[in-house]
Amino acid sequence: MHPPPGMIGASALSALVALAAGGLLTAAARRRVGPHRQAYALLAVATAVALLTLLTGLVVALTRSGHWPHEPPPHIGVASAVALGTAVSGLLFCLGLLRMLGVAGSAGSAARLALDGVILGTALWFVGWVLFSEPTRLLGDATPVACPAILLGSVSAALSIGLAASMVFRVSAPRRGLAVLATGITVATCGGLGLAAGLCQAGPVVTSISAVTLAGGLLTAALAGHWIDPPGQVAIDVIRHDGEYGVVSMAALAGSAIYHLLQGGQFDALGVVAGSVEGFALVARQYLTLHEARAYARRLADREAHFRELAHTDALTGLANRRGLLRALHRCAEGGGPCVLLSLDLDGFKHVNDMRGHDVGDAVLAEVGRRLRGNLRPGDVAARLGGDEFAVLMPGGPTEAGAVAERLLGVLGGGYEQPEGALFLSVSIGLASWGETPDVELLLRHADLALRYAKQRGKNRIERYDGTYDRLLRRRTTLEHELRGAIERDELRLVFQPVASLPSVRPVGAEALLRWHHPELGNVRPDEFIPLAEECGMIAKLGAWVLHQACRQLSRWLAEGHDVWVSVNVSPRELHASEYVVQVAEALRAHHVPPQRLVLEVTEHAVATDLDELIRRLTALRLTGVRIALDDFGAGYSSLGQLRRLPIDILKIDHGLVAEHEPVRPVGRDGPAFAPMVDIVMRLGHQFGLEVIAEGVTTRTELAAVVAAGCRFGQGALFGWGVPAEHLEAMLEAATSPGARPRRPTPAPRPEKGASEQVRPGAAGVPARDAPRTVDQNVGSVDSSREMRQA
Missing domain, CATH: 3.30.70.270 (Reverse transcriptase/Diguanylate cyclase domain)
Known part of the structure; x- marks a missing residue:
């Protein structure tokens, strides 16, 4: 007899769909690279096994289907082969799922996931065994009891369903692609199980429906294989609450066992094995969970120790921090x-x-x-x-x-x-x-x-x-704190050291010196608080106060008729400040002081910093009319080339050049002894058109030496220490009394352009290096009308 037309159509459709699914999964396996390819290769092999099983069952069913209307088909051997093929393809599908990239990151994770599938699948198989066996027999006479090999297919189908469920419910979003793949594999496995049952005992209807189901499942899995790239990461975390599957599985197994006993059923070897497998799987799963939890705790402890060590280690050098x-x-x-x-x-x-x-x-x-x-x-x-x-x-x-x-x-x-x-x-x-x-x-x-x-x-x-460090630091800290309010508390004052004309030793100028008297600390030395002011940023404020106080006192002396000039020391930090030129001009204007009466003294240390910048600053200051003096000349910083370029008016010879050399007499000549270094500096200064002041003159021998060298001005202990303004004023009054001897001229101011065509080197409009070194023969002789009258 010929097979029914419906069965032929279903078989043809199933074969075509299954072939298409196999082709899709094979193409997907070839297209994948890396570790993802192994999973698709397993899926392709499982599809090939399922396809072979399907074709084998369809061929046998179509050739021997004429016997079904009259007697059960003698297809027990073929049904066993189909069941075995279904079991093999199901296992391969499960392995393919576990090897999918992102599903199981390690062997332990794969083992836990497989155990979860075993627990769910065993519970599902036990429930099915209760429903389809005596006394329930849900399928009645259609129950395939003649084919023991179907048990393998049922086990494979149950494991596939359990693994798919455990993965789908744990995968992170997006979970749609993996869910479709798992569903297709489950449907295909169940279809293979139904095909084996139909061939064994159920008949052509079950066979046709199962074949279509198997082919549809394979096509679904194949389409999902193209869809998933890659699947979502399966979350298996030992610290999360993921034990619900065990409770549900045990509840289902216990409920079905109680139902089976209530129906009068008995437990044979299959039921005992299923229960034992469920128990051992739960114990193994909990052991793995506990082992993973301990390993996780160890990793946490190691990381904590590592981070603690990092917190005490310098990252760059590896030393302790x-x-x-x-x-x-x-x-x-x-x-x-x-x-x-x-x-x-x-x-x-x-x-x-x-x-x-x-x-x-x-x-x-x-x-x-x-x-x-x-x-x-x-x-x-x-x-x-x-x-x-x-x-x-x-x-x-x-x-x-x-x-x-x-x-x-x-x-x-x-x-x-x-x-x-x-x-x-x-x-x-x-x-x-x-x-x-x-x-x-x-x-x-x-x-x-x-x-x-x-x-x-x-x-x-x-x-x-040494304990001395503590005392020095405490004093330094105290001085820095007290210095910040010294001006407001009126603790600072100026003293003036005379500059004398030589050889008459009459005072013609003065250098303003800063003094600090603290009510508790007493007199604080300038060499102690001036460097401290430079370090803590107070030097600009102190310098501005000294400049205004010196200009105020100079204005008072000039108003009283004293012919005098005052010099003020300028620190390198003040000199390099862009606003210092404006401060000098404002101080002169505020106190009505003629600019040539103010001398700004710059130490040789400022020359060693930035010569070009220093020349620009000094040139700008000379444009205001003030005179510039290079202090402590000979201390070791200046060179002849720098001296030629500097826009200065006065050289102040360092005390070391005056005191450290014994005066000598000219060879073959009579006359006073002179200091050779002072004589050299004098000649150099006059050659450059500069006035020279000898500093640190302390004895009459030194005085005679500098006078013999031709120096016209001196400063030092021999002429007086720093004294208050009223004392210097008394000295000025005594020097101008009718009985006083006439004095030598004072250093002259830089001549105005309108008064003389000669321009000093370094003045505005004439470069210092290229300016002619013409010395004004009358320099220093026209400082004031008083000197002209005395002359």
Whole structure:
């Protein structure tokens, strides 16, 4: 007999759909690369096995289908083969699902996911066994009891359903593609199981429907394989509440077992095996969960220890950071043993960052860290506190620490090879140890003080802490605090040191000197508070106050008829401030002082900073009419080329050139002795058209020497120390009394352009280097009408 037309159509449709599904999955497997390809290869092989199983079942069903209307078909062997093929394809599908990229990140994750599928699948199979076996027999006479091999297919279908369910409900969004793939695999596996049952006993209707179902499942899985790229990540976290599947599975298994007993059923070997598998799977799953939880806890502890260590480690050098050093200091203090702390600072490291860049600076710091680690003893702790500041904590006494510090001084002072050339740095080291009782903060403070003292004493040296440092620091801190309000509290005053005309020694000018008298600290020396004012940024405020006070006093003297000029010292920081020229002009205008009566003294130290900028600033100041004096000439900064370029009016010879050389007499001539260096500077100054003042004249021998050299003006203890304004005014009055001897002329102001065609070198409009060095023969002789009358 011929097969029914419906069965032929269903078989043809199933075969075509299954072939299309196989082609799609094969193409997808070829298109994938990397680890994702293995999963698609397993899916393609499972599809091929399912397709072969389907075609085999359809061929047998179509050739032997004429017997079905009259008697059960003798297809038990074919049904067993189909069931076996369904089981194999189901297992391959499950493996393909587990190998999908993003589903199982590790072997442990895959094992847990497989156990979840076993737990759900076993519970589902046990429920099916209760429903389809005695006494329930849900399918009645159609139950395929003649084919034991169908059990394998049922197990495979149950496992596929369980694995698919556990994955679908745990995958993170988007979960649609993976859900479709799992659904297609489940449908295909169930279709294969139905095909085996139909061939065994159920008949042509079940066979046709199962074939179509199998083919539809394969097509669904194939389309999903093209859709998923990649699937969503399956979330299996041991700290999440993901144990609901176990409760549901056990509830279903227990409920079906109770129902089976209530219906009068009995448990055979299959039921016992199913229950045992469920129990062992749950125990294994919980064991894996506990093992993973312990591993997770260990990882957390390791990470915590790692991060704790990172919190105490400098990332650039690998040394301890400030926290790490404090931890080591506290441990040392708790131990009670002797410890020495070395505080190190690289000298000149800022220039490395400025000139070579921060990348080179970081490389140098990393090399410093390596050298420290390689030259310390076991138990020593090296730390980088920040920037170029390091520290070393050493158990032991100061003697051992001193030897290590000497070694580090040489090691860290070696060259640092870099692509642009070697770098050479020195290091300053401060050394401190415990006092009577261990005190971490005090030890850090003492080491910092010792380091600061090493810096102040010339760098590239080792200094041990001394209690004197504390007193100096406290006084320095107090002075800095009190200096900020000294002007408002009216604690500052000016004294004036006379400048005398030689050889008459009559006062013709004065240098304004700043003095500070504190009600509690007493008189504070200028060499103590002036450098402090420069460091803390107070020098500009003090300089402005001195300028206005000097101009106010000079204006008063000029109004009283005294023919005098006043000089004011200018710090390099003031001189390089853009607003200083405006401040000078405003002070002159506010106090009605003729500009030529004010002399601004610049030290040779300012010349050593930026000569071109200094020339621009001095030129701008000379345009206001004031005169510029180069103070302390001969201290070692100026050169003849610089002196030629500087727009100055007066040279003040340093005291060292006057006092450190014994006066000599001219060879072969009679007359007073003279100082050779003073004579050279005098000739140089006159050659450059400059007036010269000899500073530091303290004895009559020195006076005779500078006079013999031709110096017209002098300043020093021989003519008077710094005195209050009223004392200098009395000296001026005495010098102008009717019985006073006539005095030599005072330094002349720079001639005005309108009064003379001669222009001093460095003045506006004439470059200092190219200006002719013509010396005005009358320079210094027309300072005032009073001198003209005296002449």
